[in-house]
Amino acid sequence: MESGTKERGWRGSPELWLEAAYAALVTGGVDQVRVMPLAQALGLSRTSFYWHFADREALLAALVDRWQATNTRNLVARCEAPAASVTEAMLNLFDCWITPELFDARLEFAMRNWALADAGVAATFLATDARRLEALRAVFARFGYAADQADARARTIYLTQVGYIAMRTDETLAERVRRMPAYVETFTGLAPTVPEVAAYLARHAAKLAGDPA
Structure with missing residues (x-):
């Protein structure tokens, strides 16, 4: 209305x-x-x-639920999506980084700022970060990486993305997508195949077509 x-x-x-x-x-x-x-x-x-x-606290709790339902649930789902290789699995995850409906960076930034002044939200973040990191480690474990490698690579991915958000990195969609094959190789030690990159670009073609870069 x-x-x-x-x-x-x-x-x-x-x-x-x-x-x-x-x-x-x-x-x-x-x-x-x-x-x-x-x-x-x-x-x-x-x-x-x-x-x-019931009160403002109930509304704030609903915001926390929205954040978890969007960012955490979708990140975990993309980690668990079917993939024939670890590089394809990384590109599945990278859907989150350029699709706000899957991972809302503005909401993530606001929630992390909120956590700085609210012990309850900070505690929720500790558990949430742990859950997300476990989902990332599981991707590498699925493709035969040793536990220490899986942990280090998962943390590298996650802390890189947190850094993107915290720094409010000024990067066009086209620029970020161009860097993604190199990011995949950096994170996994393997370069994505030409068909894997083509499939990734194809499923984001509409967004890329609308990007001014």
């Missing part, structure tokens, strides 16, 4: 409030996720919020 056409008594929906909270979190940080400013942004009454969430 468009702004200015809301029916009297309309209270929005949980999804609407959560989307507004998400926008506030990624643009201004967790301190901006407050009921009254969100209500004003949505053109709804403050009391409308309480039809959908």
Whole structure:
């Protein structure tokens, strides 16, 4: 329903409030996720919020759930996706790095900033980082890497991506995709095959066609 056409008594929906909270979190940080400013942004009454969430803490918990459902679940799923080689498996994972629907870098950045000031979120991050690293180690173990190699390579991949996010690296989509075969070789010790790279490019062709670079 468009702004200015809301029916009297309309209270929005949980999804609407959560989307507004998400926008506030990624643009201004967790301190901006407050009921009254969100209500004003949505053109709804403050009391409308309480039809959908018990309190602000419930809304914050929903944001944490959204982050886990998007970033962690999809990262693990791409690690577990079928692959005939470790290089193909890496390219499956790399889908996350250029597809915000699979891995939302803006949300990840905001969540890590939130964790700096919230012990509960920080503890969640410790468990989450461990879960993601285990999924990455499992990729290498699946293709016969020794445990120490699997651990070091998993950490290299993960810390590189965290660095991309923390530094807000200014890199076009085309630039990042051009570097991906070299990243695969750096992380695995093996170069991806021409057909593997072609398949990766084909499934992201629409995004690449729209990239201005």
